[in-house]
Amino acid sequence: MRILLVNDDGPPAPASPFIRDFYIALSRHHDVYVVLPAQQRSWIGLSFLIDQPAVGYYYYLKRDPSATAETSDIGRPLKNDEICRWILITGTPASVANIALTNIYTDIDVVISGPNYGRNSSTPLVMSSGTVGGALGSAIRGFKAISLSYGIMEQPTDPASIPMAHEWAVHLVNHLISHWNPEADVYSINIPLVKSLPNAVAKYTCIQKSTFDRLFLPSLPSNPSKPTTTTPHIQDGAPLSFAWAPDIRKLIECSPDSLDTDTDAHCLSQGNISIVPLRANYETCYTNNTHNSTLPPRGSTIAK
Incomplete structure (x- = not known):
């Protein structure tokens, strides 16, 4: 081959x-x-x-x-x-x-x-x-x-x-x-x-x-690749700069029972x-017989 x-x-x-x-x-x-x-x-x-x-x-x-x-x-x-x-x-x-x-x-x-x-x-x-x-x-x-x-x-x-x-x-x-x-x-x-x-x-x-958890943490523009905190939230007015810092513990440290x-x-x-x-595609997921069905027209009331 x-x-x-x-x-x-x-x-x-x-x-x-x-x-x-x-x-x-x-x-x-x-x-x-x-x-x-x-x-x-x-x-x-x-x-x-x-x-x-x-x-x-x-x-x-x-x-x-x-x-x-x-x-x-x-x-x-x-x-x-x-x-x-x-x-x-x-x-x-x-x-x-x-x-x-x-x-x-x-x-x-x-x-x-x-x-x-x-x-x-x-x-x-x-x-x-x-x-x-x-x-x-x-x-x-x-x-x-x-x-x-x-x-x-x-x-x-x-x-x-x-x-x-x-x-x-x-x-x-x-x-x-x-x-x-x-x-x-x-x-x-x-x-x-x-x-x-x-x-x-x-x-x-x-x-x-x-699903993913956090992937980025705040950083300083002067050193953008280094996180400045271990929490993902930033204060109002802080620079909008973020460093790659993935938290994938739930994907690699999870219990087999989960x-x-x-x-x-x-x-x-x-x-x-x-x-x-x-398969090399995104398979379509149909539920409740929605395949080939028509959605309500624009402006109509959406049933709950």
Whole structure:
């Protein structure tokens, strides 16, 4: 299979620790082509930056994982100490996927977006995720796509759980490719990084419905990225400046008893692997036989 690999965490870095080894594991089974955002683009969903050009360059991965990759504006042959050539583009995951599928690697069978550094379960995280956005962007371009996320469930993370997660991910990718549901546009996989991962069970689930709490706190214009308080309210006359300070505790620290048992969040809480089949659309919800019905005309009294 010809697989396009994208993500939202960007090239190897402390905030993108999984992409290198997952690429190596996946390449043992498939022809893998890598096009990534040039920088981290988390929490950006299915979005496109339309007011600036998307500029790309080549990224040469070294055999020594501690060595710094070389970059070049123009492609060149690999050197002896390099294992592959990737492409980095200054864009969102959805932008990068669309550019790659349309302009660079047009003969692709499946797109994988990830592995994300952190879970993408429950509606707020799924709908905000650049990883899921990269997969959805590929699906609305007409390609099968898989979103892959590794949940940080234990601190510190067991180092042995990471190669095990790669092993699970490759196994699940191979299975889904061979057993693709024609009703699914995207599969969202969440793998928990836990010591018990070798004994985990992979389950089809649905998305846990939930909501966000606070995402921003007041800040000063002189230092806009640093919150000045731990409460979200501002006094009248205070500067209208706000810093990114998400409170997602109810999404990642919730009790399993508070979760629906057939959902991605509950599955992860049990140390198991969640797979959610998704359609790349916003499904319409009809209630009380409202489908194809007519609303009251303008100016009429609305019945209660």
